[in-house]
Amino acid sequence: MLTIGTLANIKHILQKELFNANGNSGSGERLLSVVTVTKTFKKKDKRACYLCVVSTAPPVPVVTLCLVKQSEQRESEYKRKRSWQLDEIKWIDGRNEQFETHEFDIQLEKLYKWYALNLHERQNFLAVLNRQIQKYVRGPHRAEFRNVPLAWLSEKSPEKLAAGRAGSAGNAVQKPHNSDDEDDEEEAQEFTALTDKEANELGKLFSECDFAIKDAEQFIEQLSKELHDLDGANMQSVLASEQKVLKMMEHIDNAITEADKFETRLDSYEDILGHVKETMEKIGGKNAMIEIANNNNIKLMRELNKVISQLDLPHSQQQALDDPDLKTASGRKAAITAAQCLQQAMNSDIDPTLLRLEAVQDQRKRFEKWKQKFSATVSRFLNNLFIHLGNEIGDMPLTSTELTLPNHSNVHRELTPYTELMHWSKAMDRKTYDGLMRVYTASLSKIYDRDVRNFFNLAKLQVSDKLRSSREDLDMSSSSRKSAVSTIPYGTLGINREQWGPGVDSADRVRFDALLEKVLAELEPIALQEQLFCINFFQMDVISPTTKNTQTTLEVGKDKDKGNEMSQSFNASMVSPTDGAAVPQKRLDRQINEDVRKLMMGLFGCLEPELVSFIQSFERVDSFYSLYVLVRLTQHVMSAQDTHSFLSMTFASALVQVKRNFDRFMQQQLQSIKEAKLPKRSKAILPYVENFENFAQTAEGIFRKSDRRTDMEKWYLQLVNAIFEGISMHSQEHPKTPSQVVRMENYHHMYALLAQLKVPGLDALKKEAKLRYNDALKAYVTQYFGRPLEKLNQFFEGVQQKVAQGVKETEISYQMAFSKQELRKVISQYPAREVKKGLENLYKKVDKHLCEEENLLQVVWHAMQEEFIAQYNYLEERIQKCYAGAMINLEFNIQDILAFFSDIARSH
């Protein structure tokens, strides 16, 4: 059991070690009461701990309940385990009102059950705790004390006093407690350490009375004497101060009343100020409202100004719209200006919500009326003008017999001043615009139709004129054939020239070509001029941004894409923002081109059929027309700058037609070669070989410098190949001439022609022709020259056989059949005279075989001479080998042979 002394000791130690302000871990707290306890609910841990009531230092004391434990490692160290605020205590249960009860419970966040080791400590602790709770905890949180003797809870209980006295034995506090406050104060002073000053004073006192140590009696006496003096002085000063205190009290009373007065005044001021503040706030609010209203008014004003200024149409312009004078330049100018202002007004940039304003809508309706009226006037006027211009020109007689297309720039000049009106009506009244465009197309197309037809008629006439003049001489010379005009077109390769229908010569072709060139050249500027005018006049290079009849921003929009439409540019060169970059631009261009083309098609509807018919008119005259028309037209189509224009495409379409005709013509030629039949009285040179010369020269004349050579060369290849095949085939069928001769002469002809043409694509075929010619020549010579010394040849063939059987060449003469006598006998059959006679006959035969045109007789004769010499040399060589030293020779020598050949050739 701990004694009171140890308890006091513990309290002291804890205060010093744990709570003291000067200590390391302390926080300037004061320990009010401590009880040494063990936890009853923990049987094992019987170690004592300390439950303390602690107060922080004044002026704002905070009282806490805290649990302190002694450190397990070091006896002298204490640790604060837990602490609770007083209001956390729900209730305290003393278990029993008997003094000898050790246990007590405290309900905090949970129920703690304690066992106090010392009963006095317990009593003191509970009493102090109660007092602190009464003092600091107010209201419903105040903890409830149960089963605690009531006497302990009332402060003046004798037990407490006794306990207090007993508990604080040896401490400085010994005075009886008078009141709660004093008691508190007393307790507050309980452990106040000596301040430095006091310590000094005390030290000084002791030093002054250093004798005291020697003589305590004297010291006590002196101290009591001094105390007495001080008491006296104190009493006196107390008595003296009473008057002053009274006076001061009076002053204080005065001050209080003054303060009261002052306070009331302050109250009244505050009252007044309160009103002022309220008023000020109200005024502030009003001001803000006024400012907002003002700003709004300004904005509204500005907006209205904008709307009004945009929608305002000056009176003069109204008049110009109402009664436009489109005939005079000045009237036109005014009308155009007014119309443009109207357009601008109808497309003003006004907030969509403002469009709902009735005034705006009224104005729009007014605009609409003006627009309609003006548009109608313009429409009527231009309508009449178009028709008038069309009729005016239509009435003019066509005087010109020259091959020219009349120029209508005067119409364009007349209309140019109205261009802006046209643009206006495109934007503002699409229907009128479309209608006007139709009227224009109708009026002008009538004129162009007439012009173009007339133009082509003239051109056709010139073709047939030329035809007639060129035919005259032809007709005169062969009037007999006139009655049965052949259906076989002129120039057909596979047919004999005599059977051809009438044709034209190259000079005519040059004239036709020039005529075609003139026609094409005439068409181009006229079409271009009209196209340019239309693009400008009808503003066709601008894609309309809207499908609506009238471009206006003033309609109350139901369509959501209106903004989009508006943001689309009026200028075609700009790209609409919704699409990408380059591709839509291309598409836009294409759309424009398409529109322009459509318009041009309307204006020049008859141009393409007329052009095609004109070109076909050549066909009747000249089957070769497709060649030079192809070349001529290609020049115009391929060199065109505006490849997508109406004229370019019209020409291109015609060109495709011509190309087809060209291919067809070539196909016919090819077919005619394949199907060619040999005429009964046929010449050596086959008709297609003969005709090909003319054909190729004509074609070359046309294609020589053209870009279309390739087209022609493709056909050359096919034609020449077909000719070669034809020669091979027909050479077998020829009635009189031997096939070798036919081949030889025809291939020679082809070779000569191809060499002369110098067409690079035909080089291989040229070589082929030469090869075939040489083969044919060789075959002919071999066949017809044969072996004029036949028996000699046979003799030596026999010799060769013997040699082959193993007889030595030198021993041949010992064979019966091949003796020298036999040889001499055979040789004697071929005297020089006979040989020459034979050759002469051969020459006549060859001469009969060969035709004069090819002039191959000398060539063939020479080849035969070579052949004869070769045979002669062979025989001589054999004789020398087999009958060496026998002095046997033929009856003529090489000189003789050469003489024979040249004599025969010369004599014919």
Place this chain on the structure above:
Amino acid sequence: MREYKIVVLGSGGVGKSALTVQFVQCIFVEKYDPTIEDSYRKQVEVDGQQCMLEILDTAGTEQFTAMRDLYMKNGQGFVLVYSITAQSTFNDLQDLREQILRVKDTDDVPMVLVGNKCDLEEERVVGKDLGKSLANQFNCAFMETSAKAKVNVNDIFYDLVRQINKKSPEKKQKKPKKSLCVLL
């Protein structure tokens, strides 16, 4: 023998004629001459069947675009050619295809997308994947070819013949009904 009308389309200079001539005559034409219009006939055997191909080699230059409608109307299968060395020739095909579908008034037209000049790899500007994805979009066959190196040339036309066969199998020729005598 069944006849197949094939039309070769595409911008100027992509090698339409080179491909056609290479297929028909097995020659590579080096020189560039703008075509006006050439037609060829060639007999081939596809899947054991003799076919007569009538190939129309068309003009690529802009002037001749007016003729296209007619070509498209008459053609049964189409070869759409671009050059892998020129982006614009590739871009032009979209419109061409739309035009074909418009003229034919159907979504299913036998067609082959062809990226020509694939021998000029170092000058390539149109990637193969681009071609593939366009063919995907067109829902048609795709091949990169070279008329010069003779790569995939025959395949174009064979593929097209198969497509035409698939789309419209040869109608068996019905025997003409004999007209019946009518007794009066």
